[in-house]
Amino acid sequence: MRRFATERAKRLLFGSLLASRSPLSAFHCSSPAAAAAMDPAAGVLTVDTINPKVLKCEYAVRGEIVSHAQRLQQELQNKPGSHPFDEILYCNIGNPQSLGQQPVTFFREVLALCDHPSLLDKSETHALFSADAIARAWQILDVIPGRATGAYSHSQGIKGLRDAIAAGIADRDGFPANPDDIFLTDGASPAVHMMMQLLIRYEKDGILCPIPQYPLYSASIALHGGSLVPYYLDESTGWGLEISELKKQLEDARSKGITVRALVVINPGNPTGQVLAEENQREIVNFCKNEGLVLLADEVYQENIYVDDKKFNSFKKITRSMGYGDDEIPLVSFQSVSKGYYGECGKRGGYMEVTGFNAEVREQIYKVASVNLCSNISGQILASLVMNPPKVGDESYESFNAEKNGILLSLARRAKALEDAFNSLEGVSCNKAEGAMYLFPRLRLSQKAITAAKAVNAAPDAFYARRLLDATGIVVVPGSGFGQVPGTWHVRCTILPQEDKIPAIISRLKAFHEAFMEEFRD
Amino acid sequence: MRRFATERAKRLLFGSLLASRSPLSAFHCSSPAAAAAMDPAAGVLTVDTINPKVLKCEYAVRGEIVSHAQRLQQELQNKPGSHPFDEILYCNIGNPQSLGQQPVTFFREVLALCDHPSLLDKSETHALFSADAIARAWQILDVIPGRATGAYSHSQGIKGLRDAIAAGIADRDGFPANPDDIFLTDGASPAVHMMMQLLIRYEKDGILCPIPQYPLYSASIALHGGSLVPYYLDESTGWGLEISELKKQLEDARSKGITVRALVVINPGNPTGQVLAEENQREIVNFCKNEGLVLLADEVYQENIYVDDKKFNSFKKITRSMGYGDDEIPLVSFQSVSKGYYGECGKRGGYMEVTGFNAEVREQIYKVASVNLCSNISGQILASLVMNPPKVGDESYESFNAEKNGILLSLARRAKALEDAFNSLEGVSCNKAEGAMYLFPRLRLSQKAITAAKAVNAAPDAFYARRLLDATGIVVVPGSGFGQVPGTWHVRCTILPQEDKIPAIISRLKAFHEAFMEEFRD
Incomplete structure (x- = not known):
């Protein structure tokens, strides 16, 4: 097996044409060193000569579906109107601020002050920052040896x-x-x-x-x-x-x-x-x-x-x-x-x-x-x-608390709305999101859909996710990226789109799902 | 040495005293699983059961000499005057700001603005930040999708x-x-x-x-x-x-x-x-x-x-x-x-x-x-x-350039002063620091010093570095941490202490070295 790998490397480098092989066979190879000693170019990297553990590793939340979404986004940018949606909604990853969540003010105030501590000596700073953020920045600088925020x-x-x-x-x-x-x-x-x-x-x-x-x-x-x-x-x-x-x-x-x-x-x-x-x-x-x-x-x-x-x-x-x-x-x-x-x-x-x-x-x-x-x-x-946010009595406490509760209550509402939406779809059941940032609904797909997926060499849930993306711009991750009981199919969908977008997302999702079920009805 | 460690680990776990094995034998061991199946506790971590690659790894610039320095620093803090020096001078690592180098203002201005972008909308900000830092922060925010500096x-x-x-x-x-x-x-x-x-x-x-x-x-x-x-x-x-x-x-x-x-x-x-x-x-x-x-x-x-x-x-x-x-x-x-x-x-x-x-x-x-x-x-x-600092014509250019050149010219003077100092020491030769942040002088140590080092189970350069630290508070890293021609001895010393401290460092270094050479003269 190794022989072919070396040969493939040779082909790339020297233009000869030989048979090829699976990238994982390197696992079973005991000593390519002798070949390498004779053929220096074998040392240059190809997928056949990199660490096979790297090849084996998979990371679905940034996998193929996301690459496809990025291509669609580029196409939308180059040619607005080229797809049946205006924007890509990244529900593939727990990345709240990418979907419009605003950072918590107190935290960012303290970070900015620690990034540029000479602000702390200026009078204008009091007009721009809360008193407890300034106090906290001082406290933090005081525990950093030499106040050196740029030191290891x-x-x-x-x-x-x-x-x-x-x-x-x-x-x-x-x-x-x-x-x-x-x-x-x-x-x-x-x-x-x-x-x-x-x-x-x-x-x-x-x-x-x-x-x-x-x-x-x-x-x-x-x-x-x-x-x-x-x-x-x-x-x-x-x-x-x-x-x-x-x-x-x-x-x-x-x-x-x-x-x-x-x-x-x-x-x-x-x-x-x-x-x-x-x-x-x-x-x-x-x-x-x-x-x-x-x-x-x-x-x-x-x-x-x-x-x-x-x-x-x-x-x-x-x-x-x-x-x-x-x-x-x-x-x-x-x-x-x-x-x-x-x-x-x-x-x-x-x-x-x-x-x-x-x-x-x-x-x-x-x-x-x-x-x-x-x-x-x-x-x-x-x-x-x-781990130590503002406390009762701190100047920022009320506004901090309003920001915090606003986000958490909104997340709870979004979780519930999306959970209900998934549960309203034919053949879909969705457990409650008691916590975290995701729903993991189960899809019961028709034999016809499973066969259609097979025909394009995709898992049925990956096929569904791809069709959903192409029709609506919504990016979810197929359950196969997380593992699931064999023969069951799921997608993971974050609850993170901003609240004002949720109704539109739900109606796009419903319309897509109905059309998908119709198209692939057994 | 390792044998004792293994036995100790076993004793800790089972209270019995059993024969042992090299820590690297795990590499050659085909199946410890059967034993583990019978003895669940074998799954719990000891140095004998962790990944042997981790054990093998060494990282001298934060190694034993630094741990010793941290202990001395604690002692100085708890009991001022307990050592023949007032402070520990960490010349073990290229960490300029820990030794008092100030961050470049323009960079920190931009970072603070990007950390708390709502500053950009406030009029007071113009009194606190240079115009080109504000412009640069806007440029950067504009290339971040959704201006979300808190997103993956x-x-x-x-x-x-x-x-x-x-x-x-x-x-x-x-x-x-x-x-x-x-x-x-x-x-x-x-x-x-x-x-x-x-x-x-x-x-x-x-x-x-x-x-x-x-x-x-x-x-x-x-x-x-x-x-x-x-x-x-x-x-x-x-x-x-x-x-x-x-x-x-x-x-x-x-x-x-x-x-x-x-x-x-x-x-x-x-x-x-x-x-x-x-x-x-x-x-x-x-x-x-x-x-x-x-x-x-x-x-x-x-x-x-x-x-x-x-x-x-x-x-x-x-x-x-x-x-x-x-x-x-x-x-x-x-x-x-x-x-x-x-x-x-x-x-x-x-x-x-x-x-x-x-x-x-x-x-x-x-x-x-x-x-x-x-x-x-x-x-x-x-x-x-x-990779894109202020350019001629930018508001910050002159002050930026003054900071940059001030630091680089000072580093060059410090490199030269320390190089000359090392070369003035008996039995020491030091190549020029043409670049980077270090000197790597060679020490020619007496047989008596080598024997004394052996007696405390230390490499001769580690012995020298430890004595230097104990006498002066200066932390350097023994050459053995970097590798050297067998039979030669070196230390690595950064050129990073602030310039006003260099004369005192040099005189402490000289006094220590002379005493050391006297003490161990063959």
């Missing part, structure tokens, strides 16, 4: 900002948090990569992940060369997480020789939007404890809860309320400035709180963090702000 | 900012640059990781790296599981890069079955400070072309040149001036906002310009970039600014 920080992040974050966690949970457990990162994604890098040694190391899952997990596990061990969420119980399913999948993986090292839980769920009940979380903690698994808790949607009967509980709080001490449950909690009501995706801020690891392992995590020196300081500052 | 961008970075960077590259080189070749990143480090991830498939994939090297390369190669193939720079010719040495090391590696995939060149050099001559660069390009190697050009110090007879030439310019077209030389040029005269390390901005790869490989690079969504927007904006 400690590799875990600026100590004073970690203190603030730890205080915010303690307020949230009612249990203490240690600033030395906080690792500030450029968003949650690099934090997840860091943990995968630490955990995965070889292909037989497995990570239990929910299906459907956020594809960062499958991508990161593929890039680090491990195995994703799936556990299925139960759509019929509102995407319930059953311990019996965890056990079954764990035993199944072990019987195949896989060392399962960690359990990923996304709460609130992405793409599924469910919020875990406290009792369920306790069971999960005990399961990890009994099975010797690291618990990787993706809690980036902790502020996005839209129903009165559910509440976010961090896994840290759950473990402590169960009586487990700091060193008993290896737990990593991921948080990000990209989500919540702030939605500051472009700032790339976030942190992980790492508890329950011994000192030697902690040192190794620190070392990996240090190779990239530190995360960006604006993101660090913003992470400290979202 | 295109995974390569905002297109309009890449246009600006490409224009800056074209101005610099006199050859066109394509914005689609630019990948904006959170500093140069993630860009280097991305390329290593693409290039390294298994242990037998090798990357040619200079010795001494910046340890990002050795760390990144270790983390991705490849082999560092060293080539030695010639200290006797001012850290010259000889093609005969490249050939020799390449052939040697190939004879060991290693597939050499890429050549890393750091120009200006880190830690060595040399600036490559144009003719030498042409030879390097031809070497890569002939041997089928990707050329990884670390050009982050492109604005840091301190001697009149040397000039920075990008490898992109060199290849184009040799007549090679866009698709003939696989070349990646790394740039960062952390270096130059700006020194904005905390902003984590940078880019790589990727040329000479085919479309399929480019797609894979894009995919890897997309898994982390995008780099931080402030860093992206700053990268566009450093």
Whole structure:
């Protein structure tokens, strides 16, 4: 097999014509070195000679459907009126500000002041910034050594900002948090990569992940060369997480020789939007404890809860309320400035709180963090702000609170309107978005639609999503990008378009769906 | 040493005392899974069960000497006067603003305005910001879709900012640059990781790296599981890069079955400070072309040149001036906002310009970039600014230019003063810092000093660096962290302390060195 790869490289370089092969066969190749030594050009990169783990990695939320949407957008720009819609509506990704959500004023005031601290000495500044933003900027500058906002920080992040974050966690949970457990990162994604890098040694190391899952997990596990061990969420119980399913999948993986090292839980769920009940979380903690698994808790949607009967509980709080001490449950909690009501995706801020690891392992995590020196300081500052927003009595409190509640209440209304719309469609059922930013409706497609999809070499849900995009400009991600029970089809749709656009979106969606069902009626 | 660690870990877990194994044996172990299935706790992390590539990785510029310095700093803070110095001088890392360098005003004005765009609508803003900073902020907002500075961008970075960077590259080189070749990143480090991830498939994939090297390369190669193939720079010719040495090391590696995939060149050099001559660069390009190697050009110090007879030439310019077209030389040029005269390390901005790869490989690079969504927007904006600073006629031009030249001329004076100081020390020789931010003096240590170092289980240069720190508070990094010809000893010292501190640093250094030489005279 390798021989062909080398030959293909030769063909590209030297113009000869030989047969070709699958790009993944490089996995099975033991030593291309001898060939390379004879043929220097084999060292030059082709898809046949790059790291096969990279080839294997997939990331649907920025995949083919988005590339197609970008082409359509370009066409609309070059030739307005060339499509049956005026704009592309990116419902593929949790990127609130790209769809018109405004940043929270207080946070941006503080960031601007920290970016240009000499403003703090000018009298005009008081006309432009709130008093508590100015005070907060001073507080932040005072904890930055030398007030140097342009210096690399400690590799875990600026100590004073970690203190603030730890205080915010303690307020949230009612249990203490240690600033030395906080690792500030450029968003949650690099934090997840860091943990995968630490955990995965070889292909037989497995990570239990929910299906459907956020594809960062499958991508990161593929890039680090491990195995994703799936556990299925139960759509019929509102995407319930059953311990019996965890056990079954764990035993199944072990019987195949896989060392399962960690359990990923996304709460609130992405793409599924469910919020875990406290009792369920306790069971999960005990399961990890009994099975010797690291618990990787993706809690980036902790502020996005839209129903009165559910509440976010961090896994840290759950473990402590169960009586487990700091060193008993290896737990990593991921948080990000990209989500919540702030939605500051472009700032790339976030942190992980790492508890329950011994000192030697902690040192190794620190070392990996240090190779990239530190995360960006604006993101660090913003992470400290979202964990410590204005409080009652602060000058900004009322306007801040109005902005925050305005966004969260609007998100709840949008979630409900879109959920109802999906449920009104023939053959579609959609669980409630209790939290997060997504709906994950199930599509029951006709045999005729499935056959038509097959004919163009597409999964049925990808076929549906593509037709939806071409007809309406709405971008959703096929369920296959997240994983789903085989034979079921879904799409993920964010709840993020601005509220005044929702009615038009719903009527376009309905019109498209009716026409699609008619066209492909068996 | 490791044996004890393993035993300790086991003892901690099981309280029993069992025989052990090398930490790297996990590489050769085909199935630890059976054991794990019987013993769930084996899944919990210890240094013996984490990814051995992480254990193997080292990163000296934030290593043991820095941890020791941080302890001393804490002691000084808790008990002033407890050491024979008042402050720790961190000369271990190229972090200018941590040592008092002020940020460039124009850059920070634009960043603050982009962080809080509603400032642009207020009349008071004109009293606080220069007119061209306001104009530039408008320009930048206009190229950000929806003016959403808080949104995830295109995974390569905002297109309009890449246009600006490409224009800056074209101005610099006199050859066109394509914005689609630019990948904006959170500093140069993630860009280097991305390329290593693409290039390294298994242990037998090798990357040619200079010795001494910046340890990002050795760390990144270790983390991705490849082999560092060293080539030695010639200290006797001012850290010259000889093609005969490249050939020799390449052939040697190939004879060991290693597939050499890429050549890393750091120009200006880190830690060595040399600036490559144009003719030498042409030879390097031809070497890569002939041997089928990707050329990884670390050009982050492109604005840091301190001697009149040397000039920075990008490898992109060199290849184009040799007549090679866009698709003939696989070349990646790394740039960062952390270096130059700006020194904005905390902003984590940078880019790589990727040329000479085919479309399929480019797609894979894009995919890897997309898994982390995008780099931080402030860093992206700053990268566009450093590649397009104020021009003659702009309101800020004169003050900007004064700040820029002030910093660069001061760096040149500091480099010369410290170089002269090192050369005045007994047994020390130091090449000129033609560029970058470092000196890498060679220490000729007595047998007695070497023996004393051995007695405390330290490399002789680490022993010297530790003694220097304890006596003076000056933090330098031992040469062993960068690699050096066996049997030679060096330290890396940045030229970054503020100019008014240099005389005191030099006299402390001299006094320490004289005492050290006396103490350990054979």
